[in-house]
Amino acid sequence: xxxxxxxxxxxxxxxxxxxxxxxxxxxxxxxxxxxxxxxxxxxxxxxxxxxxxxxxxxxxxxxxxxxxxxxxxxxxx
Numbered sequence: 001x002x003x004x005x006x007x008x009x010x011x012x013x014x015x016x017x018x019x020x021x022x023x024x025x026x027x028x029x030x031x032x033x034x035x036x037x038x039x040x041x042x043x044x045x046x047x048x049x050x051x052x053x054x055x056x057x058x059x060x061x062x063x064x065x066x067x068x069x070x071x072x073x074x075x076x077x
Contacts, residue, residue, distance in 0.1 A: 005033060 002018065017026070054062065 006013065013030075015028070
C-alpha cells in the first residue's frame, strides 16, 4: 500500500503506479485533510465502572465458574 499526503500546486496531479500494482484494481481518494475528523476513542473503563451490574448471586456464580476453569486448566498442565 502506498499512502502519502501532498499539497497540489495546480489542478492536476500525476501518479506513478508501482509495477506490482499494474493490472490490479486500485483505489484513489482525494480530500482535504482539514475536513477529516478523527473519532474520539471512548475512555478506558475501570473496574469501578462495572459496580452494581451483577447481582450478588450472579457474581458468586461467575467467581465459581472462574475458580473451576482455573482448576481445570491447572490439572491439564
